[in-house]
Amino acid sequence: TQDLTILGLESSCDDTAAAVVRQSGDNAPEILASIVHGQADLHAAFGGVVPEIAARAHAEKLDICVEEALTESGLSLNQIDAIAVTAGPGLIGGVLSGVMCAKGLATGLGIPLVGVNHLAGHALTPRLTDQVAFPYLMLLVSGGHCQFLITRGPQEFSRLGGTIDDAPGEAFDKTARLLGLSQPGGPAVQAAAEKGDAKRFRFPRPLLDRPGCDMSFSGLKTALLRARDAIITEKGGLTEQDRADLCAGFQEAVVAVLAEKTRRALAIYLEGRPLAPVLAVAGGVAANTAIRAELETVCAGLEVKFTAPPLALCTDNAAMIAYAGLERFRAGDSDDMTLMARPRWPL
Numbered sequence: 220t221q222d223l224t225i226l227g228l229e230s231s232c233d234d235t236a237a238a239v240v241r242q243s244g245d246n247a248p249e250i251l252a253s254i255v256h257g258q259a260d261l262h263a264a265f266g267g268v269v270p271e272i273a274a275r276a277h278a279e280k281l282d283i284c285v286e287e288a289l290t291e292s293g294l295s296l297n298q299i300d301a302i303a304v305t306a307g308p309g310l311i312g313g314v315l316s317g318v319m320c321a322k323g324l325a326t327g328l329g330i331p332l333v334g335v336n337h338l339a340g341h342a343l344t345p346r347l348t349d350q351v352a353f354p355y356l357m358l359l360v361s362g363g364h365c366q367f368l369i370t371r372g373p374q375e376f377s378r379l380g381g382t383i384d385d386a387p388g389e390a391f392d393k394t395a396r397l398l399g400l401s402q403p404g405g406p407a408v409q410a411a412a413e414k415g416d417a418k419r420f421r422f423p424r425p426l427l428d429r430p431g432c433d434m435s436f437s438g439l440k441t442a443l444l445r446a447r448d449a450i451i452t453e454k455g456g457l458t459e460q461d462r463a464d465l466c467a468g469f470q471e472a473v474v475a476v477l478a479e480k481t482r483r484a485l486a487i488y489l490e491g492r493p494l495a496p497v498l499a500v501a502g503g504v505a506a507n508t509a510i511r512a513e514l515e516t517v518c519a520g521l522e523v524k525f526t527a528p529p530l531a532l533c534t535d536n537a538a539m540i541a542y543a544g545l546e547r548f549r550a551g552d553s554d555d556m557t558l559m560a561r562p563r564w565p566l
């Protein structure tokens with residue numbers, strides 16, 4: 220097998236990123252550079268990502284990211300073998316910015332262009348960081364995604380189920396907003412929950428009564444809103460302890476749902492008798508210590524190995540895109556100038 224050096228671009232949500240990943244033969248892949256420019260400050264005042272602002276910022280920042288990634292890697296453009304780019308799913312303006320930039324680079328350098336599904340990028344990250352062998356079960360949990368994927372090959376995924384409404388990260392962020400905590404909500408809610416009593420409020424565990432691996436998190440937020448308003452009506456406001464107890468109850472419900480649905484997904488995955496079963500998590504919510512601890516317990520009971528990439532590679536980045544492009548390219552697959560940006564693109 221050949222040596223491959225891939226430049227990857229990511230611009231599907233609110234992070235503009237470029238990275239260089241190299242794999243020599245069958246050796247472990249190496250991240251030679253990974254640059255991420257977040258846009259959180261641009262969107263902060265609006266309470267969410269504004270697509271038009273995001274697209275403009277990506278268009279401005281992509282070139283800078285590429286330059287910084289090259290500098291960090293110590294390589295020049297003529298040492299790159301192919302350009303990988305997120306071609307969807309995501310906010311169309313941002314994806315288009317990335318695809319146009321990648322087409323320009325590939326044409327100018329006369330090298331192949333490889334379109335990558337953003338979700339495949341997340342799903343293949345355990346192979347970039349730990350060379351995890353196929354097939355493994357991936358739980359992708361972030362602000363935008365929530366699904367179980369049996370990952371069988373670079374482009375071979377079986378989706379076992381996922382959220383039918385909000386992603387868990389969205390639920391954490393909304394909970395923080397309802398309680399006046401800081402954004403992003405995940406870390407703030409986790410910190411508050413650590414000081415709270417999870418038994419004071421019993422929040423619903425949506426869809427646990429139904430078979431399968433689908434999940435729902437939007438009802439949880441409504442229940443939290445009701446509990447909050449009941450306290451405010453009764454006492455005129457929320458104390459620090461009320462907030463902590465609400466966060467603890469909320470987080471416990473999320474943990475319970477993810478743990479039970481993971482048990483069901485693992486049962487389906489284990490039916491295929493994988494030689495070395497692995498559950499991998501990715502996405503920003505995988506940073507949550509209570510969720511991690513519970514998933515580790517579930518895995519330990521079933522003799523399944525649990526793995527989570529380092530946080531910087533759990534959240535949006537271009538190293539995962541470069542690596543997913545590398546795997547696809549190695550499998551003999553690439554795109555031409557007809558590559559399209561796709562707002563929706565299920566795996």
Ligand code: KG4
Nearest residue numbers: 361362363388403404405406503504507534
């Ligand atoms: O993967 P990510 O950076 O972006 C996408 O959504 O694609 O994930 C961000 C999400 C946010 O909703 C944030 O609140 C959540 O991950 N998050 C957490 C924690 N840290 C980040 N959620 C729960 N607990 C955490 N410790």
Ligand code: ZN
Nearest residue numbers: 341361534535
């Ligand atoms: Zn993502």
